[in-house]
Every structure is written in structure tokens, then in C-alpha cells.
Amino acid sequence: xxxxxxxxxxxxxxxxxxxxxxxxxxxxxxxxxxxxxxxxxxxxxxxxxxxxxxxxxxxxxxxxxxxxxxxxxxxxxxxxxxxxxxxxxxxxxxxxxxxxxxxxxxxxxxxxxxxxxxxxxxxxxxxxxxxxxxxxxxxxxxxxxxxxxxxxxxxxxxxxxxxxxxxxxxxxxxxxxxxxxxxxxxxxxxxxxxxxxxxxxxxxxxxxxxxxxxxxxxxxxxxxxxxxxxxx
Amino acid sequence: xxxxxxxxxxxxxxxxxxxxxxxxxxxxxxxxxxxxxxxxxxxxxxxxxxxxxxxxxxxxxxxxxxxxxxxxxxxxxxxxxxxxxxxxxxxxxxxxxxxxxxxxxxxxxxxxxxxxxxxxxxxxxxxxxxxxxxxxxxxxxxxxxxxxxxxxxxxxxxxxxxxxxxxxxxxxxxxxxxxxxxxxxxxxxxxxxxxxxxxxxxxxxxxxxxxxxxxxxxxxxxxxxxxxxxxxxxxxxx
Numbered sequence: 001x002x003x004x005x006x007x008x009x010x011x012x013x014x015x016x017x018x019x020x021x022x023x024x025x026x027x028x029x030x031x032x033x034x035x036x037x038x039x040x041x042x043x044x045x046x047x048x049x050x051x052x053x054x055x056x057x058x059x060x061x062x063x064x065x066x067x068x069x070x071x072x073x074x075x076x077x078x079x080x081x082x083x084x085x086x087x088x089x090x091x092x093x094x095x096x097x098x099x100x101x102x103x104x105x106x107x108x109x110x111x112x113x114x115x116x117x118x119x120x121x122x123x124x125x126x127x128x129x130x131x132x133x134x135x136x137x138x139x140x141x142x143x144x145x146x147x148x149x150x151x152x153x154x155x156x157x158x159x160x161x162x163x164x165x166x167x168x169x170x171x172x173x174x175x176x177x178x179x180x181x182x183x184x185x186x187x188x189x190x191x192x193x194x195x196x197x198x199x200x201x202x203x204x205x206x207x208x209x210x211x212x213x214x215x216x217x218x219x220x221x222x223x224x225x226x227x228x229x230x231x232x
Numbered sequence: 233x234x235x236x237x238x239x240x241x242x243x244x245x246x247x248x249x250x251x252x253x254x255x256x257x258x259x260x261x262x263x264x265x266x267x268x269x270x271x272x273x274x275x276x277x278x279x280x281x282x283x284x285x286x287x288x289x290x291x292x293x294x295x296x297x298x299x300x301x302x303x304x305x306x307x308x309x310x311x312x313x314x315x316x317x318x319x320x321x322x323x324x325x326x327x328x329x330x331x332x333x334x335x336x337x338x339x340x341x342x343x344x345x346x347x348x349x350x351x352x353x354x355x356x357x358x359x360x361x362x363x364x365x366x367x368x369x370x371x372x373x374x375x376x377x378x379x380x381x382x383x384x385x386x387x388x389x390x391x392x393x394x395x396x397x398x399x400x401x402x403x404x405x406x407x408x409x410x411x412x413x414x415x416x417x418x419x420x421x422x423x424x425x426x427x428x429x430x431x432x433x434x435x436x437x438x439x440x441x442x443x444x445x446x447x448x449x450x451x452x453x454x455x456x457x458x459x460x461x462x463x464x465x466x467x468x469x470x
Contacts, residue, residue: 015356016356017356018355018356018358067355067356068354068355069353069354069355070353071347071352071353074351074352074353077354081354083350085350085352086350087351090245091245093341093344094245094336094337096340096343097336097337097339097340098336100339100343101336101339113333113336114245114246114248114333115246115247115248115291115295115329116245116246116247116248116291117289117291132414133414133451133453134411134414136407136410136447136451138407144451154349154355155348155349155350156343156346156348156349157346157347157348157353165342167335169342170335170336170339170342171335171338172262172331172334172335172338
């Protein structure tokens with residue numbers, strides 16, 4: 001089969017599917033020998049639909065491919081479908097973030113982090129299929145263990161869990177850094193940059209970075225003061 | 233006044249939220265919390281809630297007690313040192329907990345910014361699964377544990393136990409068995425009882441899977457039924 005034909009088949013399959021369709025599923029349907037061509041075909045489709053005059057985009061979410069409407073048309077779809085845009089409460093979003101980053105996790109562990117009863121929110125997240133029960137913990141009471149679902153990835157438009165922004169990005173930075181004070185983990189004003197990729201040996205780097213940062217500030221201060229004196 | 237308070241209740245999911253709010257409002261450095269002041273304000277809020285006849289969740293009381301405990305400790309000379317030889321700050325645990333919580337709150341805020349399905353982005357709606365023959369039959373027969381054990385015995389009998397050398401196969405736990413079955417159900421909403429044991433030929437593995445299935449049934453995650461006696465047993469996501 002030619003690539004054009006394969007593109008057409010993929011487009012049809014994705015059109016009828018409500019779930020993201022994985023590369024391996026496409027290979028299974030179209031033919032094992034077409035692996036490479038399927039990949040190329042998808043890339044081309046992605047580009048085709050990226051054009052401004054298309055109202056849907058081909059996106060890689062939840063380990064598969066899915067046609068999704070474009071963001072800028074949201075209001076028209078909402079009007080057309082006469083729906084309310086789905087909102088998630090703050091409490092639910094907090095809980096979802098905890099589960100996303102800490103999974104597998106029990107309700108008790110969620111509650112320990114949030115400091116508040118979380119039965120209701122967890123029920124809600126389950127009902128909305130953003131999380132799922134992934135088993136029971138081998139400890140007293142056999143509590144349920146929760147994790148995020150593949151719909152969670154779909155909902156947030158993530159390829160997979162690795163696609164989540166690294167949790168370290170969300171650490172609080174210490175407001176005032178004492179120059180002599182040793183930096184501890186968690187107080188580091190993370191200079192994220194490209195270093196997230198090779199996470200293994202960047203702790204030292206981060207420290208260096210911050211120290212540089214501090215020194216820069218000091219220099220600025222000196223300069224400022226110097227200028228002020230000059231002006232006087 | 234009442235209205236104002238209603239809004240507040242919304243914001244303060246729990247004591248941690250109230251603490252973070254107070255820290256924010258007073259522009260306090262989270263790494264150096266003036267415990268006396270925060271404790272006072274925290275309790276003031278609880279008093280306000282009481283005035284409003286709002287039931288205070290026990291978590292708030294616990295936090296108030298923790299704050300007062302820390303406050304009292306701050307008054308005493310500090311004893312003990314951490315590994316680095318620095319004096320132990322009585323606030324350290326609370327600060328660590330707040331920072332940890334704040335981290336996830338920040339992450340949640342980032343999630344909120346993402347383009348989300350059914351808010352900014354839409355996809356083809358879920359397939360409506362039309363009932364096939366099986367569900368059309370109205371009176372489903374519920375399954376008793378004995379039926380399940382019976383059916384399981386059949387599966388075991390069908391699997392011819394291999395003679396000869398037995399190599400120790402890689403075992404999986406009931407936990408992993410649960411995952412296996414749930415994954416199968418994730419793909420298809422409904423599977424036959426036999427499908428659970430597909431491609432499994434080891435007796436112990438079969439038993440583990442069976443126990444896993446019982447766990448799932450107990451947790452109420454699936455519905456088990458058959459259309460009539462002697463028909464295959466069906467497991468369906470509930």
C-alpha cells in the first residue's frame with residue numbers, strides 16, 4: 001500500500017474512535033509490515049491538520065493519536081452543544097495533582113498531605129474517571145490504591161505520565177537567601193532550563209546556579225550603591 | 233458578613249489552606265513563620281467560624297493544637313540538633329508539611345492552566361454501546377460464589393498440568409493479578425470468565441488470578457452474571 005492510502009486509512013480510523021489510538025493498534029489493523037510508513041503517515045497528517053483552516057488537530061495524547069478540536073473554537077462548540085465547560089474544583093484539582101505525582105497512593109496518604117478528609121473528592125475524581133483504583137495495599141485494612149487513568153492524560157492533553165511537568169518545578173523558592181547558608185533541597189530556586197532531562201547529576205549544578213544567582217545579585221547591589229554615590 | 237464568610241469557607245478546604253492563606257495575607261516568609269502571630273490569627277478564624285455556628289472540622293482543631301504546641305516549644309530553650317549540627321527548629325515539621333502541600337497546590341494551578349478536554353478542547357464523544365444479545369435478555373442470573381468456584385474448577389481441569397521438569401516460573405502477586413484483570417476490562421467493558429485465565433497454564437497462577445477476581449468483585453468494581461444457567465459467566469465493569 002502507498003503512504004497516501006495509509007494516511008487515508010489512519011484518518012478514517014481516528015475519525016471514528018473516541019479513544020486515542022496507539023501506533024501498535026494501527027499496526028495491528030493496517031499490517032505489521034507498515035510500521036515505518038504508519039509513523040511517517042501520522043507525521044504528515046499532523047502537519048496537514050496543523051494548517052490554520054482545519055478545525056481539528058491530530059494530537060498525541062494518552063499513548064495514542066486523537067483528533068481534537070482546536071482551542072480557539074471552544075466557544076462555538078460550547079454554544080453548539082449547549083453545554084457548560086467542565087470545571088474542576090480547587091480541592092479536586094489539588095487532590096488530582098497529589099495522586100498524579102504520588103501514585104500509587106492510598107486515601108490516607110492523600111489525606112496526610114492535604115490535612116483534610118478527602119473521601120468526597122476522591123469519589124468525585126473516580127466518577128469523572130480521572131483516577132482509578134489500581135488495587136489494594138497489602139497492609140492492615142487493605143486500603144484501595146489510586147492512580148490516574150488514561151482519561152486523565154487525555155483530559156489534560158498529555159502523552160503519558162512522563163509528560164507531566166516535573167514536580168520540582170513547583171517547589172517554593174526561599175524568599176531571602178542568606179549567602180552563607182547552605183542550601184537544602186527544596187529551598188533551591190530551581191533554574192530548570194534543560195537540566196530536567198538529565199536529572200541524575202544536576203543537584204550540584206542547581207546549587208552552583210543559585211550561588212551564581214546570589215552573587216550576581218550582590219554585584220548588582222554594589223553597582224547600584226556605587227551609582228548612587230556617584231550621583232550624589 | 234455571612235456572605236463574606238461563605239466565600240471563605242470555599243477557599244479553606246482544610247487547615248493547611250487556612251494557614252497558607254494567613255501566611256500569604258500577612259506576607260510572611262514561609263521559612264520563618266512568626267508562630268505566635270499565626271497561632272493567634274488561626275484561632276481567631278476558628279472563633280469567627282464558631283460565631284457563625286459553622287461546625288469546625290476536627291482537622292482545624294488539631295492544627296490549632298499543633299500550632300500552640302509549637303508556640304510553647306519556641307519559648308523553651310531549643311534542645312537537640314539535626315545531623316548537620318544545627319539547632320532543631322520546632323517549626324521544621326510544619327514548614328516541611330506546608331511546603332510539600334504548596335508544591336502540589338502549585339502543580340494543581342498549573343494543571344488548571346492546561347487546555348482541558350470538554351473545556352477548551354473537544355473530541356468525538358464516547359461510543360454509545362448498544363446492548364448486544366446478551367443484555368437484551370432481561371433476566372440475568374446472578375452468580376453465587378459456588379458457581380464461580382465451579383467455573384474455576386472447570387478452567388483448572390481444562391488446563392492439563394504439565395508433567396516433567398517444572399521450572400520456577402515468574403510469579404505474580406494478587407495485586408498484579410488485579411491489575412491484569414482490570415486492564416482487560418479497560419479494553420473491553422465485558423469479558424467472559426474464561427478470558428481472565430487466557431494463556432495461563434500454571435495452577436498457582438490460575439489460583440492467584442481467581443483470588444484477584446474475587447478481590448475485584450468484593451470491591452464492587454465488576455458485576456458478574458450469566459444469562460441463564462449453563463451459559464458462560466460474564467464479568468462486566470460496573
